[in-house]
Structure formats: C-alpha cells, structure tokens
Amino acid sequence: MRIKTLFLNCTLKKTPETSNTEALIKKAEAIFNSLGAQTEILRLADYHISLGIVPEKVDEKDEFPLIYNKIKEADILIVGSPIWFGNRSSLVQQLMERLDGSYTQANKDNGQYPLYNKVAGTIITGNEDGAHMVASQTLFNMMHLGCTIPPNSDCYWVGEAGPGESYIKEGGAKHLYTNKTCHFLVHNTFWYAQLLKQHPNPNNLNTLYEAAQKES
C-alpha cells in the first residue's frame, strides 16, 4: 500500500500568495515522491476554521472536519509553520486546539487515540530565530496525540538575528544544513511509516488503562 503524506502548511497566507514555508515543503514533497509516497499539501489558511477544542464541526461555517478527515487518512503528517515572535503560527496552535478533542475518540477495542500508527515531522521557516521552540512544541503535541516521532524529523531554515529576507529571497534553497535535514526528515518519517504499516502499535492500551485504575 502506498504511503500517504499530508503536509499541513500553517502559513498565514492564503493560496495563491507565495509561502516561504511551502517552498521548503515542496523540496520535501519531491523527495517523498521519489520514494513512491503519495503527497498532498494543504494550507489551513484556505479554510474557515472555527475556534474550538473538538475536531467535529462546531458551527455552520466550520470546515475543520474536512481537514480532520485528511489527517485520519494520512500515514505521515508534516506540520509546516512560519515563525512569528519566536513562536509557531496561530494556525498551528488552532490545529492543536481542534485536535485536542480527538483524545475522546479513542478506539473502543484497544483504547488508542486516532493518531496512533501515524508518523509526524515538522518543517519550519523564519527570518531569524525560534525553530527549536516551534519544532519542540509541535512534535511534542503530535506525539501526545498518538504519533511516532522518528529521529531527526524536523527541518528548518532561519536567517541571522534580526529582521531580514525570508527563505526564498535569501536563497535558502541552497542551504546545505537545511537540505540535509530535509532528506533526514523525509527518509526517516517514510521508513517509520512503512515499519508501522507492517507492525502496527499493538492492542494493549485499554487494558493498561484498566490496570492503572485498579492499581491506584
């Protein structure tokens, strides 16, 4: 079965505005495609995402369920984010707020959250600083939701201290370290996704939960 990678680009810019983060995402996409993975890039800014803490439709305008369905169908989830004030974009935070309620949709048979058996990574671009902050928070959240985090599953580009040009104008596409980590990100998430297809997380979570309750 083909591995499906979903890029959740949390740029603040709607299509067709140029997104620096998407320029780096496309590098990763090409490598995924060369490995035989199916890919889709989705910009959250193109959808109306209502404020809320559950993945289900919260009001009439809300389009988050469309995004959530794509998330559930993917094997690899790559969260893309620009950096603002050293932090991830408000859309990354909104993504996590909406996914928070996915905990309650745990599989009845084995207690696993809906994002178990998925692999997560992150791609970040910013003018100058904040990539570690954004990556650590974002991968931690995805891990909490059930994803597996392979080694070196972050890829980022940042320039020097202070305001400056962004990834595209600064020629980030030729940045050796960023390109190297882009390869690591893709190959590592791809390998773990294949591994989990063959060896899915075992069915022992629910039992554990009961065990913990008895013990307390």
Added chain:
Amino acid sequence: MRIKTLFLNCTLKKTPETSNTEALIKKAEAIFNSLGAQTEILRLADYHISLGIVPEKVDEKDEFPLIYNKIKEADILIVGSPIWFGNRSSLVQQLMERLDGSYTQANKDNGQYPLYNKVAGTIITGNEDGAHMVASQTLFNMMHLGCTIPPNSDCYWVGEAGPGESYIKEGGAKHLYTNKTCHFLVHNTFWYAQLLKQHPNPNNLNTLYEAAQKES
C-alpha cells in the same frame, strides 16, 4: 536479547537523599521489570560532571564518560527531571550539553549518530507547573540526538498552582492520570525498543548526506 532501560535521574539531590522524581521512576521501573526488561537508575548528581560540550573526558575530575558508556549500552533512555522555575533541572541541560558532541561520533559506515536505534521517554515531577515545557524540550533534544520518540512517552506529576507539597508527600503515587501515563510510557517505549531490535534503522544516512551536498 533483553531490553536494557537506563533511567537518567537529573534530580539535584545526591544518593541517599529522597528524590521525588525517583519515586515515580521506581513505579516505571517495576513495570519495565514485569515486562522482562533489565533496568538501572542513575543519578547524575552522584557523579562529577564537568562543564563541556563533548561526551569525552574534559578534565581530570570528569566522570561523564562513565555515564556516556551506560547511555550507549542502553536500548531505552528515560530522562527524569524535577521542575525548577518551570524548567528542567540544570543537570538535564548539562546532560544535553555533554551529548552535543556525540553528533561528531556518527557511524562512519552509515552516518548515524550514536543514539540512533535507541528509544527515549521522560519522567517529570514538580510542585505545580512546567511539565509540558520540560518534556517537550527534553524529548526534542533526544530525538535530535537520534532517539525514536514513541507516542505518549512522557509521564509527569504536578500539583496545583503555587508552592506546595511534592509528589511523595502529596500522595502522587495514587494519582490516576500519572499512573496511566506511566503505563503508556513503559509499554510504548518497550514495544518500540523491541521493534528496533528486530528492524534497526537502515544504513542510508551517509548516502543522503552526500546527496544533499551534491544538490546544494
């Protein structure tokens, strides 16, 4: 082959002072033992760890190489930390500073860092607040060093806002959520450690590195 778990307890207290973090670590240890894993708890405060950014001996008093050897022999690394001012203890940060130089010890045949094929998790206790901060930073660092981060591989206990009793005095041992996540942490890190024994990370990193260099 038996799975070896090493708990790196970064409490500021030397043995035999009572460590709250160790009390929770021991809960996890018992579960690991019940699964057949070999375990060792090590307190960094019991060693003289010199300031530095390489794992090798940096001066005459330095005992970090002893710790580094144990790290390299383990399959599962669980970093234990108390919370001070919302952050991980200075010993966790020192551990990361010393492991920073391990990047340069990448396997010559496949380019992988020494901590590839190891699985990481974290156990945290604090009076009141900071567990997400400590866990996200610590797991992110371990992932960067080469470890795999399974889903739900953090376990923590914190009390209410403000100064208060710690894990042991507050009766944290009966805390349902902490106990549940302790089970998740152990079972999930154990399952991934077994999986990686059978299916180690493939030998394609060095090649990728060269590919990235050519492309740039």
Added chain:
Amino acid sequence: MRIKTLFLNCTLKKTPETSNTEALIKKAEAIFNSLGAQTEILRLADYHISLGIVPEKVDEKDEFPLIYNKIKEADILIVGSPIWFGNRSSLVQQLMERLDGSYTQANKDNGQYPLYNKVAGTIITGNEDGAHMVASQTLFNMMHLGCTIPPNSDCYWVGEAGPGESYIKEGGAKHLYTNKTCHFLVHNTFWYAQLLKQHPNPNNLNTLYEAAQKES
C-alpha cells in the same frame, strides 16, 4: 489622569459563554477598580480577526483595528489566556502576529514603538500545566513591543496533572497563591503605570539607532 486597564481575554469562547479565564480576570478588575483605575474586558473571540501581521485592517471583515485602538489608549495591558496543550491560545498568538507590524509605526521624533510607556501583565487559567510557558512567552512578546514588565506581573491558576475541572468548578476563587499573585499583579502594574505617567520613557531611542548604524 485615571489609569486605564485593558484586559485582552484570549479565551476561545464568545460572549456570553462562561470563560474561566474571565472569572479570574474579574477578580483582578475588582482590585483595579478599588485603586481607582478604569477597566475594560475585551474578548478577542467576539471580533473577526483576520490572519495577518500588521495592526491595520487587512480585509473587509477584519475588526482588529478596533482592538488596536483600544490597546493604544490603554495604560495597562493584561493578556488573559487559557492553556491548550501547554501553550497559550491561538488568539494570543494571533494578537502578537497582528501587533508585529506595530514596530514599523515607531514615533518619528523618538523612534519608540507604539507600546512604549505601557505596562503589561498576564492572567492564565488551565486545567493542569503550562502557565510558566504561556506567561514567559507572552510577557516577553509584550516587552519586545515596548511594554514595561513589573515584578510579579503574572497571575495564574492550574490544577493537578491530567484532565480535571477548570478554575470555576474547582473552586479556584479560593486558591491562596492565585489570589496573592492577583494582588501583586494589580498593585505592581498599577504602580508602574502611575510612575510612567509621571516619568515617561525619555526621547532617545531614535538617536541611539543612528549611533548604532554609524558604529557598525
């Protein structure tokens, strides 16, 4: 001249839904009023705030300029936030994204950013963990935008590890530490706001900027 305090409540809930963060904000408001300060509580969720990185109107629906005007008129800015996944709400992040462009509106005579001479603090509520993370990031951003941060200008309530009741249901209103820090927050921000009314930040920033350019 009366001191004006603006509470920017970044709860995800629209009026009239019950906001736990607002319950704690109202405690602070009562103390501010007892000191003679004028107060206003504003929920960002009640406005349509378009994605963007400037405070000016970015599209037809955008109501952020109304909020920005209130921010410019206030002496004290208290950012209120719930905690989701250990982080501040997406609306706090959006507030910062929109204020980012305020840097370019520096006073032509003295080079100061629009938020100079204002005092900032923060009020946070969450089920269990993340207050230090939210407070440190938020106060740091406000400081960068030009605000002064008095000692002990954060006030928060969090419960024990794991899902649980929120501030109101858990009886947070009687929490000694939270109440003490609420007093500190109000008295300290109020005293600094008065001090800055009498002794505003001096007019030497622009000069310094030129000096730095020459030196470089």
Added chain:
Amino acid sequence: MRIKTLFLNCTLKKTPETSNTEALIKKAEAIFNSLGAQTEILRLADYHISLGIVPEKVDEKDEFPLIYNKIKEADILIVGSPIWFGNRSSLVQQLMERLDGSYTQANKDNGQYPLYNKVAGTIITGNEDGAHMVASQTLFNMMHLGCTIPPNSDCYWVGEAGPGESYIKEGGAKHLYTNKTCHFLVHNTFWYAQLLKQHPNPNNLNTLYEAAQKES
C-alpha cells in the same frame, strides 16, 4: 549614587578561555561605562557552584554566596548565556535554582523579595537558533524573583540555521540589529535603574499578602 551593573556571564568556559557571549557583553559594558555606570563581569564557570535551591552556602566547596552578595549589591543584572540545543546554558538554570530560595528572604517590613528594585536584561549568543527561548525564560524568571523588565531589554546574536561560526569569528560585532538592540538594552535598563533609585517600589506587598489570606 552610581548605578552598578553586574553581568552574570553563564558561558561554559572558564577564564581566560575566549567567550563569544563575553565579546558581546563587553560592547554593552562600554556603553554602560559611557553613561557613568560602574560595571563588573563575572563568569559563573570560574566558581564552584554546588547543586541546590537556596542562595546560602550548601556545602564546604560552595562559592555561590560570593555571587549572591554581588547580585544583592547590583542595580542592574544582565544574564549572559550561550545557546545549547536551543536552550540556555546549564549555568543559567543553576543560577535560577540557587536564587529560588531567595523568595524566603523577603523583607520583613514590606514582604518584598531581595531582587525587588533591581532591573534585569539579557545578552545571548548562539550559532543559529534559540535566542527567543533563552531570553523569554530568563527574563521571566528574573521578573518572578522581583526584577523589573524594561522594554527591549534583550540583546542577541545568532547566525543562520545549522552549525556555523560563532559571534566573534562570524564578525557579529558589525551586526547592525545586534548593535542596535545592545544600545536599547543598556539605555533602557540604565534609565529604569535610575528611576527606581528615585522612586523605589512602595512598601505594600506584605499588607497585600495578608489581605489575600483574609479574602480566601
């Protein structure tokens, strides 16, 4: 009375090793001196600082009390830090751990912590990323301990993504943004230190504490 500035350089390198952070600190020192401030640069790595959470001597070798005395005598505290793994150095964390106990030394007459009436700032250098993280955590801690945080009281230099040269070799001394923020840091902390000499924090904290206790 002359303003005293104490630079707490938390580099991992002992004197006389070259510290990049100290190179930037010296830029700030020269500006402080030009304003008439008295300055001292202290490297924590030159002292034996025992593990602990109180400022008092914790064992025979412990030299932290010497540092604590200098801290209490200073008007301005500038914490200098390199960045390792996106975080502040272990010595910054150790500084905070030792200062944690200063809360209990609150002034009996007015309840204020020992660091009230002091002004704090931070100077950071790193190869590539993490300045916002280090600055936000460090200034937040100092604010909690009693310090006032002026606007724009952080100054940092970081290079591009990935390993690279440090501040000195990369020619950071000519970096416009870093130089500009160095001026802001010095002038702003200096102005607030003078202001607090003339208008010290009022004596109403202890009273507030009692008020909070009654109300609860």
